[in-house]
Structure formats: structure tokens, C-alpha cells
Amino acid sequence: MAHKILVTGGTGYIGSHTVVELQKSGFEVIIIDDLSNSRQQVVTQIEKITGIKPDFHKINLCDHSKLRSFFNSHNDIDGVIHFAALKAVGESVRFPLIYYNNNLQALINLLDSLAILRCNNIVFSSSCTVYGEPEKLPVTEESPIIKASSPYSNTKQICEEIIEDVSRITPLRSIILRYFNPIGAHESGLIGELPIGKPNNLVPFITQTAIGKQKTLEVFGNDYNTPDGTCIRDYIHVVDLAQAHVSALQRLFNKEHESRVETYNLGTGRGYSVLEVLNTFEKVNNIKVSHTFSQRRPGDVPAVYANVDKAKTKLKWVATKSLEEMLSSAWLWEKNLSEGILRK
Numbered sequence: 001m002a003h004k005i006l007v008t009g010g011t012g013y014i015g016s017h018t019v020v021e022l023q024k025s026g027f028e029v030i031i032i033d034d035l036s037n038s039r040q041q042v043v044t045q046i047e048k049i050t051g052i053k054p055d056f057h058k059i060n061l062c063d064h065s066k067l068r069s070f071f072n073s074h075n076d077i078d079g080v081i082h083f084a085a086l087k088a089v090g091e092s093v094r095f096p097l098i099y100y101n102n103n104l105q106a107l108i109n110l111l112d113s114l115a116i117l118r119c120n121n122i123v124f125s126s127s128c129t130v131y132g133e134p135e136k137l138p139v140t141e142e143s144p145i146i147k148a149s150s151p152y153s154n155t156k157q158i159c160e161e162i163i164e165d166v167s168r169i170t171p172l173r174s175i176i177l178r179y180f181n182p183i184g185a186h187e188s189g190l191i192g193e194l195p196i197g198k199p200n201n202l203v204p205f206i207t208q209t210a211i212g213k214q215k216t217l218e219v220f221g222n223d224y225n226t227p228d229g230t231c232i233r234d235y236i237h238v239v240d241l242a243q244a245h246v247s248a249l250q251r252l253f254n255k256e257h258e259s260r261v262e263t264y265n266l267g268t269g270r271g272y273s274v275l276e277v278l279n280t281f282e283k284v285n286n287i288k289v290s291h292t293f294s295q296r297r298p299g300d301v302p303a304v305y306a307n308v309d310k311a312k313t314k315l316k317w318v319a320t321k322s323l324e325e326m327l328s329s330a331w332l333w334e335k336n337l338s339e340g341i342l343r344k
């Protein structure tokens with residue numbers, strides 16, 4: 001019998017790519033999403049890729065009674081991957097209570113239901129943002145967690161602590177995955193990132209500028225202490241990232257975990273500057289992107305990239321896709337979006 005996996009936030013960017021990889025690996029997937037930052041059409045897009053329509057339920061995890069009744073009729077779930085969360089850094093600074101309420105309450109309700117169900121396997125979606133501005137690069141899982149610079153980032157830190165505390169007194173086994181910078185889209189061009197309004201992140205801004213939805217890309221700061229003066233990040237293909245979730249679940253199901261909570265960095269281990277990303281995008285897609293240099297963006301750290309040795313040895317996972325593949329898939333997705341792929 002296939003393991004049944006609940007994916008919260010399964011119609012979102014990383015969630016949808018993970019659902020595809022889970023189905024390809026033989027897992028049966030159920031999605032919960034409140035569609036606050038995604039579209040239900042993604043379920044059909046997933047089916048177009050894998051030939052399997054995932055079971056979909058529109059539920060906000062903060063609605064405890066709705067969640068309970070969902071679990072009453074789905075009491076045979078073997079594992080959960082918890083993506084559902086609000087994730088815009090700037091928005092979290094403007095609306096901290098909404099962020100704390102949503103991201104913390106969702107996890108608390110979920111853990112509460114899982115305990116009743118005796119479902120003990122959870123993979124949690126965290127972020128390299130917990131490391132802030134690291135003193136030493138690359139960043140290992142043992143690097144200090146510093147005071148969060150935004151409510152969003154704080155919710156990730158607190159959620160990690162909630163999982164630690166609950167794991168201490170229950171049979172819960174958890175894998176926390178700290179993502180670096182996920183970019184790109186599925187090679188089919190059928191699913192990808194769907195930013196609402198003006199994108200905050202670099203690659204959607206580049207693709208939207210290239211297609212003409214945005215006028216000019218602003219490069220935030222070219223006076224950092226880096227080789228070309230722009231910030232360095234560890235960009236990782238979203239499909240590589242999705243596959244790491246499958247490896248994490250397999251580790252839990254195979255009982256290979258060495259402690260109740262394990263934490264892994266997910267990146268490529270290599271950093272690229274904003275200009276390197278921009279130049280590679282132009283080259284691989286043979287298109288020019290209008291850009292200007294502007295002030296540093298508040299809160300940006302000069303450079304972050306991961307040490308990924310732990311994921312390699314324990315999860316037996318390594319990112320394989322190049323920056324070129326990330327940026328050509330992102331462009332294919334943007335072109336498909338502009339041709340109305342989600343309306344077809």
C-alpha cells in the first residue's frame with residue numbers, strides 16, 4: 001500500500017512541485033490549501049504532469065473545527081509536509097499579528113490533530129532566514145540562530161521551537177528543512193511561481209521585466225563587499241528542493257533518523273551574485289532585461305550560501321540542476337503564464 005501524505009500548502013510554489021515528486025515516487029497525496037496565495041487550477045496542472053489528480057481540500061489550517069472534521073474522515077494519513085504559511089517579509093513587518101496568528105496557529109492546530117491521529121511523521125518547511133547575517137560562510141546547521149529581523153522570520157524560528165518542544169514529549173518525529181533561495185519551475189512549464197502583485201523576489205522580477213509586465217529591474221545595491229558589489233545567494237532549483245522532501249519522508253518511514261528532530265540545509269552550496277543571475281538569465285534565454293542600480297534593500301545580508309554536507313550524507317540528496325536550468329525553466333513558465341496557461 002502506498003503511504004498517504006498530507007501536503008499543506010500543496011497548491012503553492014514549492015508545495016505543488018513537491019506533490020509532483022511525491023506522486024512520481026509512488027506516494028498518495030492529499031492537499032490542504034486555503035488558496036490565499038495560490039489557485040485551485042494548480043491541481044489540474046499537477047494532474048497534467050503526473051496523470052494523477054491529487055485529492056484537494058480547501059481548508060484554512062487556522063479553522064480548527066474544519067481541520068478536525070477533515071481528519072475525522074482522513075484518519076489514515078502516514079505523514080505530513082507542512083508548507084502552508086504566509087511568507088512575504090515586508091508584509092510581515094506591516095502586519096505582524098496576522099503573521100504570528102496565521103503561521104503559529106496553523107502549526108499548533110496541525111500538531112494537535114496529528115497527535116490525536118497518532119500520525120507521527122512531519123516535514124517542516126523552514127528557511128535560511130533563521131541564520132540572519134552569518135559570521136561564517138558557508139552556513140552549517142550548527143550556525144547560530146540569531147534574533148529574527150522580521151516577524152516572518154521569527155515565525156519560522158518559533159515554529160522550529162514548537163516542533164522541538166512537542167517532539168520532546170510525544171512520539172512525533174520531524175525533519176526541518178531550511179531552504180536557501182528556491183527559483184525556477186517544472187520543466188514541463190505547467191507549474192511555477194505565481195506572485196500576487198509586484199514580485200518581491202529577484203527571479204520573478206527578472207522574468208516579469210523580460211516579458212514586459214515590469215518596466216525595469218532594480219538591483220538593490222552594488223556597493224556590497226562582494227566581487228561585483230551585489231548580494232550573493234544560494235539559488236536552488238525548486239524541483240531539486242521538492243525531491244529533498246521525498247528523501248526526508250523516506251528517511252522517516254525507513255526509521256533512519258538519528259534524533260526526534262533533524263534539521264537540514266537545502267541549497268546547492270554555491271553562491272551567485274545578483275548580476276551573475278541577471279547575466280546568466282540574459283544569456284541562456286537570449287533576451288535583454290532592463291535594469292538599474294538602486295539603494296540597498298533594508299534587511300538584505302551581503303552573502304549567504306549553504307554547507308550541504310549533512311543533506312548529502314544523511315538524506316542522500318544533492319541538488320543537481322544548474323543555474324542555467326533554473327533560469328530557462330523560470331522563463332518558460334513566465335511565457336506560458338502570459339499565454340494564459342492557467343486559463344486553458
Ligand code: UFG
Nearest residue numbers: 089129181200201202203205218219220231233274297300
Ligand atoms: N533583489 C534585487 N532586486 C529585486 C529583488 C531582489 O536586486 O527586485 C536582490 C536582493 O536584494 C537580494 C537578491 O536579489 O540580494 C535575492 O533577493 P530575493 O528577494 O529573491 O531573496 P532573499 O534572499 O531576500 O529572500 C530569501 C527567500 C525568502 C526569505 C528571505 C529571508 O526567498 O523567502 O530569504 O531573508 F523570506
